[in-house]
Amino acid sequence: MATVTINGETRTLDVPDDMPLLWALRQELGMVGTKFGCGIGACGACTVHIDGVAARSCSTTVGSLAGKKVTTIEALGQSAVGKALQAAWLDVDVMQCGYCQAGQLMSASALLAKNPSPSDKDIDSAMQGNICRCACYGRIKTAIQIAAAESEKANV
Amino acid sequence: MSELAEKVNLSRRTLLKAGALAGGGMFLSATMPGIARAATGAAEPAPLNAFVSIAPDGQVTIVGKNPEIGQGIKTMLPMLIAEELDADWDKIKIVQGDSNAAKYGPQIAGGSFATPMNWFPMRQTGAAARAMLLEAAGKKLAVDPATLTTSKGVITDPATGRKLGYGEVASMAAEATVPDPAKLKLKDRKDFVIIGREIGGIDSPKIVHGEPIFGVDTQLPGMVYAAYERAPVFGSKLKSADTAAAKSVPGVIDAFTLEGKGGPDQLVDGVAVIAKNWWVANQARGKLAAQWDTGDWTSHSSAGYDAEARKLMDGPPSSDVFSKTGDVDAAFATAAKTLDEQYAYPFLAHVPMEPMNTTALMHKDGTLEIWSPTQNPQAGQMGVAQMLGLKPDQVTLHITRMGGGFGRRLTNDFMHQAAAIAAKMPGTPVQLIWSREDDVRSDFYRPAGWHRLRAALDADNKLVGFDDHFVTFELGGAYNPAAMAPDIFPAKFVPNLRYAQSKMKTAVPMGALRAPASNAIAFVTQGFLDEVAEAAGKDLPTLLLELISGREKEPDPPGGGFGGPQRGFNPDRMRGVIEKAVAMSPWGKPAPDGHAYGFGYYFSHQGYFAEVVEASISAGKSPQVHNVWVAGDVGHTIINPFGALNQVKGAVIDGLGQATALAIKIENGAVAQSNFHDYPIPRMPFAPEIHVEWVKSDNEPTGLGEPALPPAIPALTNALYKLTGNRIRSLPIDRKLLTKA
Helix, strand or coil: CEEEEECCEEEEECCCCCCEHHHHHHHCCCCCCCCCCCCCCCCCCCEEEECCEEEEHHHCEHHHCCCCEEECHHHHHHCHHHHHHHHHHHHCCCCCCCCCHHHHHHHHHHHHHHCCCCCHHHHHHHHCCCCCCCCCHHHHHHHHHHHHHHHHHHHC | CCHHHHHHCCCHHHHHHCCCCCCCHHHHHHCCHHHHHHHCCCCCCEECCCCEEECCCCCEEEEECCCCCCCCHHHHHHHHHHHHHCCCHHHCEEEECCCCHHHHCCCCCCCCCHHHHHHHHHHHHHHHHHHHHHHHHHHHHCCCHHHCEEECCEEEECCCCEEEEHHHHHHHHCCCCCCCHHHCCCCCHHHCCCCCCCCCCCCHHHHHCCCCCEHHHCCCCCCEEEEEEECCECCCEEEECCHHHHHCCCCEEEEEEECCECCCCCECCEEEEEECCHHHHHHHHHHCCCEEECCCHHHCCHHHHHHHHHHHHHCCCCCEEEEEECCHHHHHHCCCEEEEEEEEECEECCCCCCCCEEEEEECCCCCEEEEECCCCHHHHHHHHHHHHCCCHHHEEEEECECCCCCCHHHCCHHHHHHHHHHHCCCCCCEEEECCHHHHHHCCCEECCEEEEEEEEECCCCCEEEEEEEEEEECCCCCCCCCCCCCCCCCCCCCCEEEEEEEEECCCCCECCCCCCCHHHHHHHHHHHHHHHHHHCCCCHHHHHHHHHCCCCCCCCCCCCHHHCCCCCCCHHHHHHHHHHHHHHCCCCCCCCCCCEEEEEEEEECCEEEEEEEEEEECCCCCEEEEEEEEEEECCCCCCCHHHHHHHHHHHHHHHHHHHHHCCECEECCEECCCCCCCCCCCCHHHCCEEEEEECCCCCCCCCCCCCCCCCHHHHHHHHHHHHHCCCCCECCCCHHHHCCC
């Protein structure tokens, strides 16, 4: 039995401690926005924030989360940066299949929270853990730049 | 209307005759009881045909019939309908149609066929609904419908200025005469207001909020999860498995074996493990200790195939000649210069981001309901019905959005597995999910292939002989992904040419990977033609233009069939994209220090693409692509420029990624790779700048999911050759060849 704070709510999970957070989110809590891609932390589709830092939920056990705050794609729009990213994603029509985009958005929002005006290289390095099999990389980068510019304007 | 338009137009006769054609449901639906209800004034959407219904408040709902794999079809086909319907795009609702051949006609995501197959029928469907609305409005206003105009869901009588919303006449319209599609006047291209607009994906707002829209997001009350253990070695039969051990794992509900039925594309032998949580089920597979009868397939390996293929290519050309012009042997005997090289490429996996999955529920009344991310729903529905001894109409198949396809989900093996498991547990919905390892190791792979290519040049450096001895695999079935078409360029454009093949045996399952055959043959033929061009003292675009000089368009092949209308190969369109790519790129100019340009051209899926790659070799000895210039001709109209550019850029990166790093290797009869760490799909830092320009020739539009991919590969390998002096004749690119010769 584990107690985890997810999107500001305290949730109790009656699962083995070594169950990855991904499967607890998707199949115990019905929060299916976080996606399964590889199960080994190699594709980034399952990215969430743990205490504000991007983490792979497929490789994070439920038992390791005591006292930590988990944020998922379902709550991304609650932050200004998250909202700006979602809007930018739609403005440039980033996605093809869209399956990896929850993970892309979570990685991008963790980046902008830490580095509000990232360079091209910063974006490459923060996003290289997220595979987009459709290869929408150009638009992902553009959308991050747009969101960064928007957030900066909002903060002036 | 053009000759082509006549050919693909739905005639009233076909509409009445069979629902099997697109739009076929329109007439049938118009006589359905649903119409009567709407006509009595109930606040329900009035179905004008199988694709369009309009509620009394004016809400227009359009059915997207084809499976959405990220190619944008759920947005694009409704755009065609909405255009001719004159609906307000910003207010329409789009719903995914279930698998239903009688109602919707063909529903498949494959072959870049959707655009050519639906360009007219979907527009006619919209125009027919509009005509019915106008007929109703004419009655209501007591004017000639022909005098009325429409815009954004509103009908206007220009004489009086009176306006009627579509919703106000929808239920009357549902009783109007169904027009003869062949007599409908479609819009002139210059009047398009939706087609040609940059329109975002219809599901995109849901995606950025993490809403459940993919197959694996399906949630049903009481649902359980299944993992499926199958043989690592292809062609094996299950001997035994310790299901009791798996069942003893806490959380596991059941474990049972399934006997295969049909080929690997249907149900293979395996063991299902069921649990309330998939992770638990998948972990419990470790307890199964499944034993397999592998026959002699463990002796098969990629290295073995390669050795056998090289031996075959060293021998005389096979007697299995499938394309022949002139006298090849005579051309070589009298040639001034000859080339003789071997090209090869590996098996490839598809690895769409959403792993294979299907949710199935065997209802207590014996009918089966399925939610599946499938590119080929109707085939899956039929196959599953047959496997379980059901009639096709006892299987309801909901098509879900899917996280990528690339051809993998044309084969419904995973759907068969889910259905077979569900059949064992009536009343309980079960979701089968594959691990990524399952996906990498149980794919229908892009076939590996080998080509011994020879070219003969005469004293004027003209290409007079071309010989390809192709080594491939023996495969059964109607569709052979390991086949090479007899008319692959330069067939018909070299006076003496021969394509022959030798075949090897294998149990490795093979299928269509994005731009099937072309994704390999483009590398082979355009790479070798670059060598020929160099031997002839010219560059590749010059050689290609010389080969087609003075040649006429091929006649259109008769019939259309599954792929819709086909057009004959048109050298003018080839010339158009080659000239455009040369003009828009720095081709022929000096490249920046340490960089080089490579050229590639290919025609596939009715699309013509020429591409220039600017590459360098990074210090870590891997190819780095900086820019790609793409010239494409897919006809006079780019239906949705947003989606179109995404398709082209994604396809280019896909091709470059394959060439640079991807291979599936068979060792001891099984796949050696397992996940993204050893099957490294391109990541953001790999992605180059891609510059796309369209050659808008006067041809009806064709598809874009595939044709931009093939030429990217030879354009890259041809660029790397200029940097190192080493020809790249085998994929993926051997790092050893990236040091200067």
